[in-house]
Amino acid sequence: MPDVNVIIDGKSVAVPPGTNIVDAARHADVAIPVFCYHPKMKPVGMCRMCLVEVWTPRIDPATRQVVMGPDGLPQMALMMNKLQAACVTPVSDGMVIKTTTEKVKFAQRGVLEFLLTSHPLDCPVCDKGGECPLQNLTMQWGPEVSRFDYADKVHFEKPVKLSDVIYLDRERCILCSRCVRFQDDIAGDSVLGFDNRGRSWEIISKSEPGFDSKFSGNTTDICPVGALTNADFRFRARVWEVRSTPSVCTHCSVGCNLTIDARQNKLMRIMPRENDTVNEIWLCDKGRMGQRFFESVTRITTPMVRHNGKLVESTWEDALNRIASNMANIVERSGNNAVAGLISDSLPNEDLYAFRKLISDVYGSASIDHRLGLPTDVSIDDAPLQVGVGRDTNLMTIGKGTSVLVIAADPEEEAPVYLLRLRGIQSRGGAVHVVNSFGTKLGKTASSDTRIAQGGESAFALAFLKQVVDAQAATGFERRLRGLEEVRQQLAKHSLDSLLATAGISADQLKKVVDAYMTASNSIIMYGRTALQIGAAVTQNLASAAMITGKCGKANNGLIALTNGANTIGATALGIRPAKGGANANEMWSQAEQGQLRGLFIVGLDPAGKSERAAQALEA
Ligand code: SF4
Ligand code: SF4
Ligand code: FES
Structure with missing residues (x-):
């Protein structure tokens, strides 16, 4: 639809149809004061701070034509013969808006005077002071004095x-x-x-x-x-x-x-x-x-080195020299893999890259990990690297035509702001389908909430892939993918009925989810902690589904993994994982107990605080 042309305080501006007057005025660099209006929420017109004069071309009721004046220009009429709330009034072609007339100023002063009738005026002790719209709008648009009684x-x-x-x-x-x-x-x-x-x-x-x-x-x-x-x-x-x-x-x-x-x-x-x-x-x-947490009193703020069994403060130079010579001695005496490294997957790529270079290139060790060796550790997941959502994905703009399958995940618990993004997609007409063995808040408002059996995630992922492969074949367009034949052979070993029985769902429930995934123009699969704990049996099958359908490698399509760390995918991509012949975190603790692991770099992690076993191994 073509843009709508309006004049605001004498400035012409063209804006998309449906734009409200407050937003249109911003395009024309005209500020209309607001309180209840917020650009992220639907306008409700509650506070009346945004009252303006809105003039529209007069329409002849008999002919429905614009009435022209003697000067050849349209005759203008004040909308409903009174001021209008700009936040709830959409622009229309030919509209003339006035925000600085005496009538408007009178209304603005009146609204502010009323708002302040019961306001405590405790700005000096108010946390909002200095960034408070009420303060600011009162200064710019409010009356200098109030006629109301302070004691009232x-x-x-x-x-x-x-x-x-x-x-x-x-x-x-x-x-x-x-x-x-x-x-x-x-x-x-x-x-x-x-x-x-x-x-x-x-x-x-x-x-x-x-x-x-x-x-x-x-x-x-x-x-x-x-x-x-x-x-x-x-x-x-x-x-x-x-x-x-x-x-x-x-x-x-x-x-x-x-x-x-x-x-x-x-x-x-x-x-x-x-x-x-x-x-x-x-x-x-x-x-x-x-x-x-970084204000913790137990946080180490200066290098500490152990002297006669006790940690004492030292200088960076001394500490770094000791580390360098100790680690070099260990490698010389016991071999490269006698040194290992653990680093948090919440650190930025630059730190992860430098750490990997240190462990693998400087010390030649294959033992590097970002996990702690806890029973809750998840296996390394390559799926997001292969088929993560494509470049230019924007969860803020997608809606209609989008289907998000949330499986084995609780976004509210694991990555809360994703819940808001998913709700946004729904509010713009997109669909969210949830498949979990447990209830979630997201499930209550999702397009479908499929409850699978406890432990049924792998069976569901396999059944999903099986159906997706069939549905893709039915389109007559098969992608030439390496390994597709092996996938087919693997799938042929499982009957759909037995997978459905293990997953605890009906064929109709599965079909609904598969249809939504196949028919959407944007298809995203989001999986979380439960899927990651099970590992490739879920994640790789979901990745295969994305590859086989081509729903990856482009914007707004692919996988989103709700990983434990803030930068787990960066850590995986940068090689923070055991290389061939190297130990993972769990194996490092065994090696330490057996005296094979002699030197360990730990960055941004607290294994001894999280695991008794790690504490004992480090003691050894
Ligand atoms: S002024 Fe603050 S507390 Fe009161 S309704 Fe508005 S947002 Fe809520
Ligand atoms: S990144 Fe931080 S603020 Fe954002 S959802 Fe996760 S925990 Fe919350
Ligand atoms: S901003 Fe409150 S009524 Fe428009």
Whole structure:
């Protein structure tokens, strides 16, 4: 559809049809003040801060034609003969919008004066002070004085705890409903609501425990006043005192972009950093409030070397020289594989690359791993390297025509912000099909939620592949893939009925999932911890399905693995895995106990703290 032409404060602008006036004005560099409107949520027109004059060409009711004036131009009429809320009014061709007339200014001053009637004006002790839309809009658009009596303000007990981490100051709340709408429409946890009427109108938590959501911290960002604050930042600093450093969350595989806001090198708060292809403007509460681990008092901040059985402080030079000479001696006396390396798969590629060079090129050791040798370790998964989602994949834009199969995974637990991305895909018309042996929140709102038997994941993956191979053959277009014949031979050994029986599902349930996968223009398979624990029996069969159908190697198609580390795929790609003849983490502990492993580099991991066995092996 062609763009719509409008004039805003004398500036012509063309915008896509359906754009609301607030967004259209931004294109014309005109600021319309808003409180309840937020670009990530549907407009509701609650606060009336965005009132503007909207003039449209007058239409003759008899002929339905535009009435022309004597000057040859269309006669204009004020829409509904009153001011309109710009956030809920879509533009139409020929519209003329005025945002600075006396009528508009009068309305803006009035809205702000009313909003402030019961506002406590405690900016000096409010955490939002300095980045508060209410402060800013009052300064730019508000009245200089209020005609209301200061003593007539409504007072509430302040603050109330909505949860262990979120506080509500009802006196500051302007009842814009952003927090309620975020929880309903974006997080999918409808745990907030309104209660009472009139001046007692207030936000409440409807859940037990209170504000039961993994995304609650986001409401403190989008609240346009200091009504919602989080326990992690309350009263720590004024916002103008902090310095923001861009960073990335390492708590899961989403890799949300964030800033570390610090004052005098001390962490004050974590804030989301906008990146539409990763996390938009959201963080989960773990990412926002679970980053203080690096302030641990037990953290080693200076090199320590062991002297007569005791660790004592040293210099970097001394420590590095000792390490270099000790490791060189070990290799000389006991061989290359007597040295090994363990490094966290949450570290960046540069560190992983340098570490691999050190272990394999400098010491010539094949023993390198990013796991800890715990019973919960998962096998190394190459599937995302082969058929991970293609370049330019953007989960923010896909919707209609997209099908995401979520299998053996709970995104809310394992990679929370992916849950928001999946909900976004659904809200734009895409489908999400969940296949799990356990219930998930995502399953409750998914297009289908197939419950398989405990341990039925491998059988399901095989049955899925079998059906996909048949469905692909039925299209008459077979890809020439290396190993396809072997896959077919393997599949022929299993009857579909027995696979379905093991998976605990019916043929119809499987068909629904396969049809959705085959017919979508964008097909993504997302698998998680349960799939990774089982290993190739699930992941490689899913990868084969993607390869055979060609649903990989292009944008918005392929696999997404919810890995344990923030950069497991980077670690795998950079060779942080045992090479031929080398030991994995588990084998390293055995070798250490037997005296074969003499030197171990450990970076970003705490094996002794996580595993008794590792602690004993390191002691040995
Ligand atoms: S708490 Fe904040 S976001 Fe929620 S309704 Fe009040 S002002 Fe709006
Ligand atoms: S979703 Fe994952 S990466 Fe994003 S903030 Fe939460 S833990 Fe961090
Ligand atoms: S921003 Fe338009 S009514 Fe609130």
